[in-house]
Amino acid sequence: MAWNEPGGNSNNQDPWGGRKGGDRKGPPDLDEAFRKLQESLNGLFGSGKRRGAGDGSGSGGGFGLLAIGLGLLAAVWLYSAVYVVDEQEQAVVLRFGKYYETVGPGLNFYFPPIDRKYQENVTRERAYSKQGQMLTEDENIIEVPLTVQYKISNLQDFVLNVDQPEVSLQQATDSSVRHVVGSTAMDQVLTEGRELMASEVKERLQRFMDTYKTGITVTQVNLQSAAAPREVQEAFDDVIRAREDEQREKNLAETYANGVVPEARGQAQRLIEDASGYRDEVVSRATGEADRFSKLVAEYRKAPDVTRERLYLDTMQELMSNSSKVLVTGEKGQNNLLYLPLDKMIDSRGTAAPSVPASAASGDLGSRVSAELQQRDLRSRETR
Template identity: 50%
Template sequence: MAWNEPPGGNNDQDPWGNRNRNKGNDGPPDLDDLFKQLNTKLNKWLGGGGNKGGNNNSSGSGGGFASLLALVIVAGVLYVAYDSFYTVDESERAVVLRLGKFYSVENPGLQMKIPFIDRIADKVNVTQVREHSLKNSMLTADENIVEVSMTVEYRAADAKAYVLNVRDPQSTIAHAAESALRHVVGSARLEQILTVGRDQVQALVKERLQTYLDNYDVGIQLAQLKITDAAPPSAVQDAFDDVIKAREDQQRLVNEAQAYANQIVPVAQGQAQRQLAEAEAYRQEVVAKATGESDRFSALLAEYEKAPDITRQRLYLNTIEEIYAKSSKVLLDVENGNNMMYLPLDQLRKNSTASAISDLTTGAANVNNLTQSEVSNLTDQILREIDRRRNNQ
């Protein structure tokens, strides 16, 4: 069934209000007829159709004005409906003014405002990182000229301050960055800017620039600041290259000397520690030996006090024994004799046979292997034998 054919086959009226249409014409309605019908209905709604018996020209002019007025009203309603809603992206913040005064900062999403009263001053992207670069010649603290290139990356952290507090935020950050850079460079030496002090200069510039922006209340937060290049003027570039090369050679020599010191110092410390240990061991040995001698003398003194004559004779014999042990001659001290008997053992050894020499060597080895107590016993026996022979005489 066609869209303009009512149920039951009654085709005397379609949705456009046309009655008794030509049954042979099944095409779409004429646009002029539709406009006239719409105009008629608007005139009736606005009261323009009450004067049916009036002049056709006056009725037509009144209907045209009413139609125009209706179109204006409909367009106004549609515009108000369209202008009442707006969207804010996820990375944006909308600054809304009401009657020209700040009203609010709207978050992402679908938002509504009052038409002709509220106005969106701007939608600020608070996540976008903006960049500003500058390059200029500046005077250092030691009265040298240096060309410095710097890049500043920043973002609009406060949408209200970024839109309303300054007229041109980009121009503001450009002037503030140059001012901060000139202040720090003017307080530093050229060598510091060109070499190892560049990072420190960079940090000071960033800190000062952020202070300026906070004082201006522009709603800008620095993300990164980097001094990309710093060089002396081209006229003196060769001289500065020589200075830098000399400084690098100096640093290399310092590193080599430090490496040599790291190699030598531990060895010297080890030797010193070894000598200290040997000295301590020698000290302990001498102290222990002196302590032992002292204890032996104390014990000998106690024995001497008990039997002075025997102890004196014993000390004498021990001393003679130590002296003659290193001599190749043997002397016998006979009591009541004018001369000491001399036994040329060295000559006897030379004239003796090999077996006799072997026996004497074995005996001497046995004598040398005697302990101190055995030597003392042997000495006592010799003394007793001497006393016995003297008594027999």
Template identity: 45%
Template sequence: MAWNEPGGNNNDPWKNKGGRDQGPPDLDDVFKNLFGKFSKSTGGSGGSGKGVSSAGIGLVVGLIVVIWAVSGFYTIREAERGVVLRFGEYYTQVEPGLRWAPRFIDRVIPVDIQSIRDQSSSGSMLTEDENLVRVQMEMQFRVIDPYRWIYAVVEPEVSLSQALDSAIRYVVGHSKMDDVLTDGREETRQRVWQELQDIIEPYDMGVQIIDMNFKDARPPEEVKDAFDDAIAAQEDEQRFIREAEAYARELEPRARGRVNRMNEEAQAYKERVILQAEGEVARFEELLPQYEAAPQVTRQRIYLETMESVFSNTTKVMIDSEGGGNMMYLPLDKILERQGTQQTQDESRNALETLRNAATPDTPVTTTNRQSTRGDRFGRGGN
């Protein structure tokens, strides 16, 4: 049965304590009993709970002071700096470590100054050539001045987000769609970074922009396929350019090698011609005294030496028109070599066919007649 059911059964746990009806304990009675115990422990006259000695009050105050002093210790981590406010006003900054601040007087706000934070912004924007693109960029920053970070603006992260959004929209609005989507992405990223720096600089927010990432930029879905084809064509162009450059790098050493070889050959030819000319000059200088002493003999000698040099590499047949039409074969060693070569079977057949073609139809040519004809010919040549 519940203690508060009707019917006269009063089972309230705060009543009937000790057999009497009574309400909840009074706080005044509690404090009086507490001070009375302190008075008894110090020998005071507070046994009745109506008086409190100064020693008891001092003990309570000391206990409160100890609790207050202990509660003032705090720790600043290595990556943080503490901003100390005294009665709500900026007082100082503290370094990492175990620190103490008077409770209810100083307030310490730790600020992380080493971690890299990020802030992103995205949205559909209109370019300079009146095309719609969706751009998403991410900024990475770090706090370098804790005091300025807390008190320069009301909400620093919201302010940074708005500044980033303004910078992106300004740069995209002054750029063409092809530049934002294709080969101008890096330039767009740099311009957004610079524009963001210019926006937040007057506010002196105590932050440093570490990097700016161009995460995404795409056209509307209706023309996405066409732009994908255009991007693929540009990628193919870059690939072809790289292949051509690789081919040029491969071909250039070979061409340089050929050029060097040709230069060396030309230099060698030059030196050979110079040496030959110098040799000719020296030879003519040696012949000059002999020519001056006997011009006719020297001229005839030079002529014979020249003819010897010319006819040493020829197989021509010379006919002496003034001496009776005799034939003279020069040089003789070539004739002997030819006679030895014509003894082979193949050359014999070729010679036989030649003689048959040269003979008249009424005069048959045999091998015996051919040999006698050759003998008469060489006999006349010998005469």
């Protein structure tokens, strides 16, 4: 029956178990409430018979609370000791502060606080960006933005060797970029030299990481378009325009050279070939003349008079074939002069026999001149 139901002894009882007008007034103290809770738990776990209201908290109640506390601690410890490593992750376990093992993917167990666990994603590529003003080799200040991509290749080194390895990576990046930019001219940094610079920065940065044994592998370094500081941007724009004009003039000069130089080389080659042909012709003619003279000497030794006469006739024929008039004088003491109009003789012969070749006509004319000279020689001898 509730304390306030009709017919109940509501005047003598209160909801706190005391009597109205008695010694206890107000709600019970905390010790009594805690004692009742403890008795309820003891009955739940079967720790013995119920104590009376006047009995204090006994050893059975203390043991029950201790068991509950130990159970809660065991549950918390078990929850923190069991962990799962994903397929993309690894975990490094330290036992008493010393490296114990590297754990792969799966369900794993360790013993805190004896063990400590460091779990990281070792396949994901990480990246960070930086930008700063740097001094080039030719003492110009430029702003160079870059992005570095990296991943953890050795989790043990990443955890144990260096304190804050990613901070060390950023500091090493500053050192590498400043070294490379400081040894490169501004033109190369602003134009086509960025790819080569990125390769040099990556190589130098990876060498730093390997020296420090950070367990970090640099996968890519991207140098973005460098620019001048805002205060001197107009001057840099003028420099860039001047560089473009210079490159355009160079291209025009190269185009002109590509058109002129091959032509000059062709002319030079033609002259060389003409000179070579003329040389071969002269050498061949001289060789032929020498061979002819050698054979003529042999014939002259066999018949000197005939050979001499033949040489004379051949020479006269060669000379007269190039002249249109011939004057022949007699011997000393004679005033006889013979005029031979060869041009008219050739023309009349050519009219009479137009089909006769010029070489044949000149040969016949030489024979006639030779005969005429022989007749004059005979007449002069008879006159004597």
